[in-house]
Amino acid sequence: xxxxxxxxxGIVLDHIQAGKAMKIYKYLxxxxxxxxxxxxxxxPSKKMGRKDxxxxxxxxxxxxxVLGYIDHNITVNxxxxxxxxxxxxxxxxxxxxxxxxxxxxxxxxxxxxxxPNIFVLADEKDxxxxxxxxxxxxxxxxx
Amino acid sequence: xxxxxxxxxFTVEELDQLLDLANDIEHHREKYxxxxxGKILATLFYEPSTRTRLSFESAMLRMGGKVLGFSSxxxxxxxxxxxxxxxxxxxxxxxxxxxxxxxxxGAALVGSMAASIPVINAGDGxxxxxxxxxxxxxxxxxxxxxxxxxxxxxxxxxxxxxxxHSLINAMVRYPGIRFVLISPKELRIPDYTRENVLExxxxxxxxxxxxxxxxxxxxxxxxxxxxxxxxxxxEEYIRMKDCYILDKAKMALGKEDMLVLHPLPRVNxxxxxxxxxxxxxxxxxxxxxxxxxxALILTLLGIQVQ
Numbered sequence: 001x002x003x004x005x006x007x008x009x010g011i012v013l014d015h016i017q018a019g020k021a022m023k024i025y026k027y028l029x030x031x032x033x034x035x036x037x038x039x040x041x042x043x044p045s046k047k048m049g050r051k052d053x054x055x056x057x058x059x060x061x062x063x064x065x066v067l068g069y070i071d072h073n074i075t076v077n078x079x080x081x082x083x084x085x086x087x088x089x090x091x092x093x094x095x096x097x098x099x100x101x102x103x104x105x106x107x108x109x110x111x112x113x114x115x116p117n118i119f120v121l122a123d124e125k126d127x128x129x130x131x132x133x134x135x136x137x138x139x140x141x142x143x
Numbered sequence: 144x145x146x147x148x149x150x151x152x153f154t155v156e157e158l159d160q161l162l163d164l165a166n167d168i169e170h171h172r173e174k175y176x177x178x179x180x181g182k183i184l185a186t187l188f189y190e191p192s193t194r195t196r197l198s199f200e201s202a203m204l205r206m207g208g209k210v211l212g213f214s215s216x217x218x219x220x221x222x223x224x225x226x227x228x229x230x231x232x233x234x235x236x237x238x239x240x241x242x243x244x245x246x247x248x249g250a251a252l253v254g255s256m257a258a259s260i261p262v263i264n265a266g267d268g269x270x271x272x273x274x275x276x277x278x279x280x281x282x283x284x285x286x287x288x289x290x291x292x293x294x295x296x297x298x299x300x301x302x303x304x305x306x307x308h309s310l311i312n313a314m315v316r317y318p319g320i321r322f323v324l325i326s327p328k329e330l331r332i333p334d335y336t337r338e339n340v341l342e343x344x345x346x347x348x349x350x351x352x353x354x355x356x357x358x359x360x361x362x363x364x365x366x367x368x369x370x371x372x373x374x375x376x377x378e379e380y381i382r383m384k385d386c387y388i389l390d391k392a393k394m395a396l397g398k399e400d401m402l403v404l405h406p407l408p409r410v411n412x413x414x415x416x417x418x419x420x421x422x423x424x425x426x427x428x429x430x431x432x433x434x435x436x437x438a439l440i441l442t443l444l445g446i447q448v449q
Contacts, residue, residue: 104248111247133249133250134268
């Protein structure tokens with residue numbers, strides 16, 4: 001396995017479904033950070049066979065809510081002084097912006113390209129979201 | 144500052160106050176003749192409309208205010224590609240309040256996010272049409288004397304009929320309301336109305352295809368037109384357009400004190416012979432539409448008339 005040194009302080013996103021790391025990199029806006037970031041693709045995993053890992057050095061105050069929507073099985077480890085001080089449990093975010101697009105051809109987002117695609121959690125149990133503008137349903141399975 | 148995007152933007156108490164004000168306007172029109180002197184209403188209609196636009200304009204003119212606006216997207220900057228947000232930012236400099244109709248769902252919400260004046264949703268695609276709902280509620284309350292404990296039949300295009308969605312949203316907040324949803328299978332209410340509104344509030348409802356069988360149960364029959372402009376496929380429209388026609392024979396199956404409402408325009412779905420039936424309330428509904436819009440404009444502008 002490829003070796004990347006541990007973090008002194010930062011966040012490790014572990015157990016990312018293999019191949020999804022770049023998507024998460026984009027959704028979390030990591031491309032806009034100046035911090036050192038390591039993306040490990042297809043790392044061997046006992047639990048998953050293969051997995052992706054993202055290590056973010058030095059950043060502790062990231063908004064990770066969107067991960068709850070993308071994949072709640074991702075493990076979020078907060079590292080301080082070389083040790084894991086917190087394992088975050090991911091919840092479904094109340095609102096997600098520009099992660100999914102509204103597919104309703106009658107929605108205002110279909111003609112106003114600059115509008116952010118905002119979906120609001122409608123049913124936590126069924127993991128369904130609805131478009132803020134037209135209320136079109138978007139189920140988790142569609143992702 | 145507040146906007147009216149959905150009928151749920153008002154609480155039941157606020158709705159009662161608004162309808163009380165509309166009734167006061169109905170009986171004391173002279174008192175309100177100059178209530179909006181110096182105020183301007185913008186009517187932004189990206190989609191053709193006769194009744195709603197003229198009703199808004201009549202409401203403002205009857206209170207001494209002035210109106211400006213456009214009545215189709217082709218005569219506005221939308222034809223040049225201007226966004227709804229930009230248009231609303233601009234119109235906020237020209238008017239004190241705005242009524243907006245747009246063929247796309249959610250357009251009024253987008254407009255309200257950009258505007259610095261109150262925005263009234265005058266219809267956003269097949270989604271919501273709250274001022275028609277206020278009109279319907281004023282009609283029902285004025286002619287029936289109540290908004291609770293009744294069976295409401297909604298007939299026709301329940302899928303794209305925004306007036307239907309808005310009316311259901313508003314009426315589920317009153318006790319003892321039951322719905323009979325009469326439509327072809329293809330034009331049933333959208334799942335967000337069924338799941339988030341009817342089922343979430345435990346409202347009794349049935350979905351049927353026969354108008355004849357439903358008639359004897361109804362206190363209100365709300366007819367709707369199958370709207371050509373909502374179909375992407377002309378053949379499908381032609382197949383559906385005459386699925387329900389209310390005529391004298393069907394009216395004979397209804398209760399004596401049932402009311403027939405229709406947001407208008409009607410095409411074939413209500414036979415002209417029904418117009419003379421005392422239970423036909425759709426033209427009185429049009430008059431109530433002006434009173435309720437007058438009340439709404441006053442409320443959103445914060446104008447109180449003593």
